[in-house]
Amino acid sequence: MTTKKEVINLIKQKIAHSEVFVENLKGDDHLQVTVISSEFNGLSLVKQHQLVYSALKEELASEAIHALALKTETPN
Amino acid sequence: MEDLTKNKIQNLIDSNPVMVFMKGTKLMPQCGFSNNVVQILNSLGIAFNTFDVLSDFEIREGIKEYSSWPTIPQVYLKGEFLGGSDILIEMYNSGTLKEKIEIELAS
Numbered sequence: 675m676t677t678k679k680e681v682i683n684l685i686k687q688k689i690a691h692s693e694v695f696v697e698n699l700k701g702d703d704h705l706q707v708t709v710i711s712s713e714f715n716g717l718s719l720v721k722q723h724q725l726v727y728s729a730l731k732e733e734l735a736s737e738a739i740h741a742l743a744l745k746t747e748t749p750n
Numbered sequence: 751m752e753d754l755t756k757n758k759i760q761n762l763i764d765s766n767p768v769m770v771f772m773k774g775t776k777l778m779p780q781c782g783f784s785n786n787v788v789q790i791l792n793s794l795g796i797a798f799n800t801f802d803v804l805s806d807f808e809i810r811e812g813i814k815e816y817s818s819w820p821t822i823p824q825v826y827l828k829g830e831f832l833g834g835s836d837i838l839i840e841m842y843n844s845g846t847l848k849e850k851i852e853i854e855l856a857s
Contacts (some may be wrong), residue, residue: 719837720819727820732822741783742821744836 676738681730688729689713699743699749708745715748722746756846757810763826767855768798772823776800783835784823790838795849828854 678696685694685707692711699706701711707726714722728749756759768791774780778790791798803810813834814820817831825832832840837843842848 719840720831720833723833723837724818728818731820741781743783745840 678705681707681733681739684733685708685709685726685729689725692748699741702742704741705739706743706745708747709745711747712749713745719746751812751815752808755808756816759809759812759816762799762801763829766799766826767828768796768851769802769826770798771803771809771826772800773802773804777801779805781822783821786835787823787825787838788841790842790847794842794851796848796851827851828857 678698681696682694686692689709689711690713691733692709692713693710694710696717697706709726713725717725723746726746727734727742730739730742734742758839762771764842770787770791772779772781772784772787774784776792778825779785779788788800799811803813809823813822813824817824819831821834824834825838832838832850838847
């Protein structure tokens, strides 16, 4: 199991200048994650999501996080 | 990933214009995220093929490596990775999904 705080820290370490919001969807292994960062500028959605996934690679591989609903945005 | 697995994945993606790797089948999705993708494609009237990753552990793990994408479902359009459940939902809601798929399939 990975806490919300751990998820936020992992993403912030990987993606500079990011704001991260995490909510539980259904139990602790189903998370809704929203990441807002200027690093996403000019990247396709797939690339934006891949960047976030790369920060959580180990947690996803070990199924500490089973499912992630992900939303990425650039700051307005 | 073994070559055999990679070849199987490549073959599925190359021979099906819209290919979905999912948990379960079109009629019986075994996961809410996989179900989302099936419902979206069905509602747009798009023909697609599916592979049930629960039936093959090698493919289930191999497909994640293939696309550097750690979750299932995964949708491929004309050999290119299009996205997972979240991206499909976002494209569906913004109205860009149908157009994107139709343009690719026509080309």
